[in-house]
Amino acid sequence: MSSEIYARIQKNPKFKELVAKRERLAWTLTGIVLVLFFGLFMTVAFNPSVLAIRLGDSYVTTGLLIGLAQFVLFWLLTAVYVRRANSEFDALTEQLLHESVKAKK
Amino acid sequence: MKKILAKLSTGLVSLGMAGAALAAPAVEITQKQPLNVPAIIMFAIFVGMTLAITYWAASRTKTASDFYTAGGGITGFQNGLAMAGDYMSAATLLGLTAMVYTNGYDAYLFMIAFFVGWPIILFLMAERLRNLGKFTFADITSYRLDQGKVRTMAAIGSLTVVCFYLIVQMVGAGQLIKLLFGLDYHVAVIVVGALMVVYVTFGGMVATTWVQIIKACLLLFGGTVITVLAFSQFGFSFNTLAAKTIELHKLKDMLFAPGKLLQDPINAISLAMGLMFGLAGLPHILMRFFTVNNAKEARKSVLYAAGFVGFFFNVILLMGLCAIVIVGTNPEFFEGGTIGGKIIGGGNMVAMHLAKAVGGNLLLGFLAAVAFATILAVVSGLALAGASAISHDLYARVIKKGNVSEAQEIKVSKMASFGIGLIAVVLGIAFEKQNVAFMAALAFGIAAAGNFPVLFLSMYWKDLTTRGALAAGYGGLIAAVVLVVLSKSVWVTVFGYATPIFPYDQPALFAMPLAFLLGYVFSITDKSERAGKERAAFADQWVRAQTGFGADGAVSH
Numbered sequence: 285m286s287s288e289i290y291a292r293i294q295k296n297p298k299f300k301e302l303v304a305k306r307e308r309l310a311w312t313l314t315g316i317v318l319v320l321f322f323g324l325f326m327t328v329a330f331n332p333s334v335l336a337i338r339l340g341d342s343y344v345t346t347g348l349l350i351g352l353a354q355f356v357l358f359w360l361l362t363a364v365y366v367r368r369a370n371s372e373f374d375a376l377t378e379q380l381l382h383e384s385v386k387a388k389k
Numbered sequence: 390m391k392k393i394l395a396k397l398s399t400g401l402v403s404l405g406m407a408g409a410a411l412a413a414p415a416v417e418i419t420q421k422q423p424l425n426v427p428a429i430i431m432f433a434i435f436v437g438m439t440l441a442i443t444y445w446a447a448s449r450t451k452t453a454s455d456f457y458t459a460g461g462g463i464t465g466f467q468n469g470l471a472m473a474g475d476y477m478s479a480a481t482l483l484g485l486t487a488m489v490y491t492n493g494y495d496a497y498l499f500m501i502a503f504f505v506g507w508p509i510i511l512f513l514m515a516e517r518l519r520n521l522g523k524f525t526f527a528d529i530t531s532y533r534l535d536q537g538k539v540r541t542m543a544a545i546g547s548l549t550v551v552c553f554y555l556i557v558q559m560v561g562a563g564q565l566i567k568l569l570f571g572l573d574y575h576v577a578v579i580v581v582g583a584l585m586v587v588y589v590t591f592g593g594m595v596a597t598t599w600v601q602i603i604k605a606c607l608l609l610f611g612g613t614v615i616t617v618l619a620f621s622q623f624g625f626s627f628n629t630l631a632a633k634t635i636e637l638h639k640l641k642d643m644l645f646a647p648g649k650l651l652q653d654p655i656n657a658i659s660l661a662m663g664l665m666f667g668l669a670g671l672p673h674i675l676m677r678f679f680t681v682n683n684a685k686e687a688r689k690s691v692l693y694a695a696g697f698v699g700f701f702f703n704v705i706l707l708m709g710l711c712a713i714v715i716v717g718t719n720p721e722f723f724e725g726g727t728i729g730g731k732i733i734g735g736g737n738m739v740a741m742h743l744a745k746a747v748g749g750n751l752l753l754g755f756l757a758a759v760a761f762a763t764i765l766a767v768v769s770g771l772a773l774a775g776a777s778a779i780s781h782d783l784y785a786r787v788i789k790k791g792n793v794s795e796a797q798e799i800k801v802s803k804m805a806s807f808g809i810g811l812i813a814v815v816l817g818i819a820f821e822k823q824n825v826a827f828m829a830a831l832a833f834g835i836a837a838a839g840n841f842p843v844l845f846l847s848m849y850w851k852d853l854t855t856r857g858a859l860a861a862g863y864g865g866l867i868a869a870v871v872l873v874v875l876s877k878s879v880w881v882t883v884f885g886y887a888t889p890i891f892p893y894d895q896p897a898l899f900a901m902p903l904a905f906l907l908g909y910v911f912s913i914t915d916k917s918e919r920a921g922k923e924r925a926a927f928a929d930q931w932v933r934a935q936t937g938f939g940a941d942g943a944v945s946h
Contacts, residue, residue, distance in 0.1 A: 287929055288926070289938065290929040290932040290933065290938070290939075291929075292934050293929075293932050293936060293938060294928060294931075295824050299932070299935070299936070302935060302936070304936055306935070310512040310513060311512075311829030313506075313508065313511045313512050314509060314513060316511060317505060317508050317512075318509075319457060320664075321501070321502075321505045321661070322658070322661070323659050324501070325498070325502075325651070325657050325658060326497075326654070326658075327538055328498060328647040328651050328657060329651065329653070329654030329657045329658070329667065332646065332647040332652075333646075335494075335646055335869070336642070336643070336645070336646030336647070340629075340630055342631075343628050343632060343635065343645065344627065344628075344631070345494070345628070345645040345646055347497075347645065347647060348494065350643055351494075351497045351498070351501055351779075352703070353414070354501055354505075355501065355504060355699045355702065355703060356699075358504065358505060358507070358508045358695070358699070358773075359508075359692075359695055359696060361508055362507065362508045362511055362692050362695050363692060364431055365508075365511060365512055365688070366511070366688045366689060366691075366692045369516070369534060369684075369685075369688055370685050370688060372691070373531050374684075375939065377935075378937050380936060381936060381938055
């Protein structure tokens with residue numbers, strides 16, 4: 285029974301829109317996180333002295349600052365995803381399901 | 390280099406964390422300390438409170454869904470705390486603080502690697518897990534593939550991870566309790582095992598979740614209080630603190646720069662991959678996606694969990710740095726009063742000594758109780774994940790092929806929890822004097838190479854077939870085990886050979902791609918009729934993964 289509804293959902297253009305938008309966002313964010321994270325680890329492995337530079341008169345090194353920035357940024361990206369998914373994508377899903385399930389009746 | 394590693398790993402091993410992926414020479418056998426009364430009182434309060442919750446939860450645990458997922462009635466915020474709790478073991482608090490104390494910035498890198506799994510698990514997996522699964526992550530892999538075979542494999546993967554992780558935690562608990570509470574090792578292991586069985590069998594997921602939530606709050610609160618008190622001694626100025634630490638620490642300027650720990654690029658990347666993708670394959674974390682009502686709450690859970698974990702890691706950084714100055718200059722904390730000598734109770738006690746230095750015996754007692762509570766909460770989460778794999782996947786779906794009542798399934802879960810508790814206690818005692826570092830490496834390695842690839846392929850790749858899934862799952866698991874056996878922590882430390890055959894600490898970099906490759910090759914070469922049906926069934930699965938239509942409790946139309 286549900287297979288029929290699944291087929292109908294899949295035919296709905298809103299489904300394509302939902303999937304395309306969400307996949308694009310998810311993979312873009314994943315890409316950013318992976319590039320930054322492995323970038324840091326590559327720097328540690330191949331050119332660690334870059335991370336030992338002190339910023340001005342302070343004792344804060346570039347390494348510390350980048351580390352902290354990664355914590356903050358990764359969390360913010362998480363927040364970006366949750367925000368868009370919980371509003372835009374969920375609303376779209378709601379409409380999509382409403383149309384597809386109602387069409388059956 | 391060797392010395393640092395040795396010091397570090399002994400520290401981490403006795404606590405049992407993933408960082409113990411570092412090869413270790415031998416477990417430091419802790420000395421029994423005098424009875425710590427405030428700690429025992431505070432621990433008793435915690436246990437009393439959690440038992441009361443278990444009693445309450447028991448009356449509400451009627452269906453299988455209550456037992457495995459707390460009926461899906463946990464909010465995103467609560468679940469986020471519980472997830473963070475499941476992820477932060479006692480080793481996070483004690484081991485990582487010790488690591489900062491000894492290695493400075495290198496420890497921060499470790500923490501980033503621990504952290505980065507959270508955004509990834511959210512972007513790629515969280516809502517699909519929620520939409521496709523019911524109780525365990527095996528639900529997802531077996532969605533369109535052969536139930537019996539794939540579930541058996543997923544259950545074996547889960548149980549292996551749970552088992553190794555449990556042993557590490559039990560051994561850590563015993564050592565820690567001997568040191569903090571002045572109790573015997575055996576007593577500690579039995580107390581942990583018994584309480585874990587009580588929480589899981591009587592209260593199921595409801596009790597386990599609340600134990601986890603309380604513990605996470607205590608951990609966050611305790612860590613923050615100590616750090617604020619310690620940091621106030623430096624006028625809350627990072628520069629003042631940093632100047633002092635550089636002056637005192639033997640690493641001098643290099644304290645705030647990458648050091649020796651991750652010098653070998655391949656080792657660094659393998660470790661980073663193991664920690665990152667290991668998170669996405671840990672059964673007790675994945676199970677938490679089913680305790681919430683819908684995908685919306687599942688996403689929020691990750692946001693909260695990541696927030697708590699990220700915050701806490703930065704607190705730990707400050708804690709470790711403050712300890713360099715406060716603990717590192719106080720003869721009271723060194724054996725024989727020699728500053729710079731051996732720290733009383735070993736490196737792991739740095740956080741404890743700091744608590745005592747800034748807050749006296751009461752704060753020390755509080756932190757000790759938190760550490761014990763933490764172990765208890767983590768083993769309960771693990772035991773429940775293991776019991777679910779046995780009852781929901783193996784018993785109900787594979788052995789009984791779905792012809793089983795909920796009551797029977799719950800009964801089997803409870804028996805399984807009891808069995809797991811018993812095994813954990815026996816193995817905890819058996820491994821008392823063993824080096825268990827490789828078990829932590831194995832747990833994360835198997836999670837990253839055995840569980841994650843299968844889960845990922847079954848969610849994203851339509852051509853995955855049962856044959857491919859089995860090849861990826863078993864292949865990843867075996868590869869992870871073989872590589873760990875050939876690595877320093879088993880080959881050299883346990884077997885006593887001079888040089889390891891596999892030179893790295895974490896198998897993930899090699900075992901994970903192998904698992905993906907096996908999954909790919911064995912799927913595309915599978916021309917059977919069943920494989921065709923499995924591919925065709927992907928369309929429906931994809932719709933459900935994306936929309937949640939048909940998912941348990943996710944649709945209210």
